[in-house]
Amino acid sequence: MRINELADNQKPRERLLSHGASHLSHAELLAILINTGRKGNSSLDIANELLKTVDNLKELKRLSISDLNKIKGVGLYKALILKAAFELGERMHSGSVDDKIQISSPKDVADFMMGKMEHLTQEKFIALFLNSKNVIIKQKTIFIGTLNSSIVHPREVFSEAVKCASNAIIVLHNHPSGDVTPSNEDIKTTERLKECGQMLGIDLLDHIIIGDHTYLSMVEEGYFD
Secondary structure, three states: OOOHEEEEEEEEHHHHHHHHHHOOOOOHHHHHHHHOOOEEOOHHHHHHHHHHHHOOHHHHHHHHHHHHHHHHOHHHHHHHHHHHHHHHHHHHHHHOOOHHOOOOOOOHHHHHHHHHHHHOOOOOEEEEEEEEEEEEEEEEEEEEOOOOOOOOHHHHHHHHHHOOOOEEEEEEEEEEOOOOOHHHOOOOOHHHHHHHHHHOOOOEEEEEEEEEOOOOEEOOOOOOO
């Protein structure tokens, strides 16, 4: 059935206007983004078909533009709109460096980065560079792949800290397994970075490991003692 054949209280846009976004189903929200249907299928039909290809919204977010484009009724234009909407949602959840986020606890870091990292399928090692007020002034991906103390060289981290006149840094990486228990390599990498920071006068404040809806602060767990 075409959208315009539905009663007003069943049309996604009208429901959004009258009830607000929180009252709409996943399919209805997607239908609004998809906007138009195709012959024989409304935007709501396409949205429902799209949801059938994944188990949850997290998997939907991970689909590439190419994957979305292959789904019947989506096409490249709609795939681009969907991907842009997913990215905006992730940025709103995670915040951005432009938001001038001040760090006062490991939880602040986790709140800022969890949405960006908890569902990655590869390990990503990221450095956050802070000013004297512990406000994040820059974020940089240092390495992608299995963390190894011989691969993550302190020079790559601290040369960037010097460039942006950072007073302190926080490093973090994800464990795709979801288990945030530090490995021996995690501990070795932390020790090397901490020692280098002490020599340069740029403090390593923490090394945070992101897992599945959880995190571990190596400071809180006593690895910095």
